[in-house]
Amino acid sequence: MENIENKNKKELKKERQEKRMTGKKIIGIVLWAVVLVAIGGVILWVLMLPKLPQSEIVSNSGIHWHPKISISINGEDVEIPANIGIGAVHSPMHTHDTDGVIHMEYGGLVRAKDILLGNFFKTWGKEFSSGGIMGKINGKDGTLKMTVNGVENSEFENYSMKDGDIINITFK
Secondary structure, eight states: OHHHHHHHHHHHHHHHHHHHHHHHHHHHHHHHHHHHHHHHHHHHHHHHSOOOOGGGEEESSOEEEOOEEEEEETTEEEOOOTTTTOSSSOOSEEOSSSSOBOEEEEOSOEEGGGGBHHHHHHHHTOOEETTEETTEEBTTTBOEEEEETTEEOOOGGGOBOOTTOEEEEEEO
16 A cells, blocks of 8 residues: 555656646747747847948047138138037037137947038037028128138038038138
8 A cells, every 4th residue: 555655656746747847848938939039029120220321321430520610701700619519418519719620529320410510500509501601691691602621612511521621611
C-alpha cells in the first residue's frame, strides 16, 4: 500500500512538474512573440519615416560657422546689435558683438532650412525678404540688393549661409 502511495505521489509530482514546464514554455513563446512583434514594428516605423534628401542635410554632427553681414539703407549703415538671440535660451544663430558676425552653433543634424538668412532676421525681430527690409518696400521706396562674397544673390531670406560668407545687403 505504501508503495502505491509513493508511486501516486511521484506521479502527481511528475505531472505538476510537466504542467509547470508547459506553462513556462508558453510564457517563453509569448514573450518571444512580443519581442519579435516589437522589433518588427520599430523596423516598419523606421522604414516609413520620410527620407530627407541629401541636399537638405548640411551636417549630421553640428556646425560652428561665422558668416558676416552688413546692411546699408539709403546710404546709412545699420548696426547689427550685440547679443541677438542671446537670452535665457540661446538661439543657435546669434551675435556676440556689433561687428556683424553671426555665430551659427548647431549640434547634431543641421538642415539647409535651419541656416537660412531669414531665420537670423526672425531671431532679430526685423523684416527681411525679397520684398524689402525693415519697413522699406522694394520698388516703392527703392531697390533691395544682396551680394554674397561679392557675387549678386537673389535668394535673400532663403539663402543658406555658409562659414565665412560676407553678406552685404543694400537698399537704396
